[in-house]
Amino acid sequence: MDLVSSLNPEQRAAVLQTSGPVLILAGAGSGKTRVIAHRIAHLASSGLAPPDGILAVTFTNKAAEEMRLRVASLLGTDCRSMWISTFHALCARLLRREAPLIGLSRDFVIYDSNDQLTVMKQALRSLGLEDGAVQPRVALSRISHAKNRMEGPESFDTAWNPREQHFATLFTLYTKALADARALDFDDLLLKTVELFERSPAARERYARRFGYVMVDEYQDTNRPQYLLIQALTASHRNLCVVGDPDQSIYKWRGADLRNILDFERDFPEAVVVRLERNYRSTQVILDAASAVIAKNRNRKEKRLYTELAGGARIQIYRAADDLDEAEFIARTCRRALQSTPGSQAAVLYRTNAQSRTIEDGLRRAGMAYRIIGGVRFYERKEIKDTLSYLRLALNPHDDVSLRRVINVPARGIGKGVMDSLESATPAPPSHSASPLFAGLSVEEGPPSLWSKLVEVVEQRLVAPRAGTALAAFKSLVEELAQLTTESSVAVCVGKVLDRSGYLKDLREEHSEEADGRIENLQELVSAAREYESRAAEPSLAGFVDQLALLSDADEEAGSRDSHVLMMTLHSAKGLEFPTVIIAGLEEGLFPHSRAVDDDAELEEERRLCYVGLTRAQRAVVLTSAARRRVFGDYQSTEASRFIDEIPLELVEEIPSRAFAANSLYGAQHGRRGDYGSGQARTFRREPRREEPRTYADEDEDQSAPGGLKPGRRVTHPLFGPGTIVSVEPLDDDTKLVVRFAAVGTKTLRAKYAKLQPA
DNA sequence: GACCACTAGAATGAT
């Protein structure tokens, strides 16, 4: 099989250099993913390694999926047996097999950031620190940073600083709470795997032998535990290939240590270094703009990117009156870009998820189909988390966070009072308190979980009969579900949980549109389970639950399949490319973020993020900002981002604002680019129409309205945008409408409530 | 104990 003839000489060298350490310094758009995929395919097809002897690690699920697809299409096989996964998924998988080697239960549960928050709030309560002096999120972030540096509570400077003392105590409490619940957070997944390989050289050698070839993507973003993990797996054979670009390091806040990539040649003196500097993605204008911005960073290695796509359209810059105007402009720009090249894609990138809503509304109003990547995650929805909690309880009833979450969902008469008496119960030692079903779980002795207290309370009848009955019913429910997990398929388990817990019944009886939506989501969860079973190499309920906990972008439902506007944060755009890229909110304090403006190191990271954003574009870049922006409901005026000023003027084209308030503060303040729209006819923004729009519901009342509601009629919904009525069905005092919307698909509405306007 | 209405606080990024 000829896997290399389509590659340039440097790419080819990177693919064919299979033995020993290899460092690939890959500039943006230099075909990095392509090289890794070819390298994996080459290793497998040349017989150098069996498919399950190749390990490829990435940072995001999206990148892993992309990699797998590329390798599969190169080899013409499914590459299910290859280990191509994220760091966290790899660790979860290793720990599921080997946890007992470090005294950990195999049935650990993975706590996501919400679960972490719950634990931390509980810890704060137990310390009597509810006054808000210590914010749970801040404490968690401090703890996570310490963990990423592989430091414990003792690393906090507690001698004279009471606040640091709190962090240290909270660290201890938090660690204990997770251990008691047999839970690992995201950081623990990495740390425990490192610990596993430290404490069991035999296991380390077993996996090092197994994975004879290891590849790591985005190596510039690895943190200390990730670095050690890779070292452990490759120290004996040194067949390690890492790929990265220091200019694209954007995860310092997650503990990424640039030294890992900068010192690679020191760690592996015999390393072969390959530089990929030819860019196949962007026009010269885009590359020049991106290079000019990143050149402002002092802490970097000079790098030369070149392309044969000379010239190109200038970078467009638009300063909007406010965030609404910005969103409208973005929608217009997307429409124009997609019209000029049908079938192409445009991506709207933003610094913070909070910006997505306004942009989303703008696209919807314009009738553009779009898809949001990331953001409100599927598994973070209430109903999904509830179901997940039941599944987690079935696997590990000591998971206190899950137990608290669902013990009274749906309501079964276990309220605050009962929970208080539960908490204060003191069960007998765990050895004979747990039911036989879970006897094997308590690998390490810990303080009693809520579950063991519950078992005790029920068996010793320690509460009032009414509460006792409710608790007993819950206990047998969990036991029944646990039994199920041992004998049924994953999808069946999920279905049974929904059925036996009464969760689905409760939602069905609600008869609201919201409840129906939740039911749909739960059905989707069952389908996801089915799909998981057909795809996974060794399907298990625990594996499915892990996957959900580690999944970030299962949010596939917004927008139709053929939508070509994608919305995502700059962080999740890393590794992707689009013909047109729009970066929104280029304002001081937003991008660069306010937390970075006073700190040189953080500012450089923001600039790298800007570099990542610019280099996603193939043909066109549009940068927008808003002179005032709504924050928590009221307006704040803003200053354009310094990053805009860092792009040479000759590469830039300013788009005059269509709608600019005459009394705006802007214009007077700004020297360099203060002449927006000069020489152009300036149209002033009308006040947004605030009077209630006339709706069909109003017309129904006065009966005089001609036309009204007929299938085929074009209407506009304030949220869903333009659409066409599909069917009309009269009800007692209202009308049921089915409307197909361009942006969101078909919806069933009540004429009375949906404020439809004639379009 | 369940439900509802009110209010305070919120949001950098992702596994």
Place this chain on the structure above:
DNA sequence: TCTAGTGGTC
């Protein structure tokens, strides 16, 4: 603007 948490009422 939206949401999680709280306190009051049935």
